[in-house]
Amino acid sequence: MTTREYIAFLQAKGFKLGKEALGFIAFGQGYTAASDELVNIAIETTLKQQFCFDGSYFIEVLERLQKETNTNKKARNYVRTFESSH
Structure with a gap:
């Protein structure tokens, strides 16, 4: 679901x-170049944790999600590269 669709749903x-x-x-x-999926998760998390939309909290959640996603992708790529070389 796109972020626009998710906002309309909400x-x-x-x-x-x-x-x-x-x-x-x-x-x-x-700012984060996050996917719609991550933005939607950050919106939902913000609403559930803050009981309203808090912009600074949303940005913090989104940055953490994006960082973790990038870290996990790098780790998976490293493992694949390592496995293919051995």
Whole structure:
């Protein structure tokens, strides 16, 4: 599901995301180059943990998700490279 679709889904369920929240979401996705999937997870985590949308918390969650995803990808690539050389 794209982030745009996810936001529409949330709004249909009654979550009101204002211009500031939408701005943080767009900024965070551009700043981290995160996929829609990670952005959606960060939005959901923010709403569940903060009980509202907190822009700085969202950015922190998104940065951590992106860092962990990149680290896991590097580790998997390293293991594949190591295995193929032996």
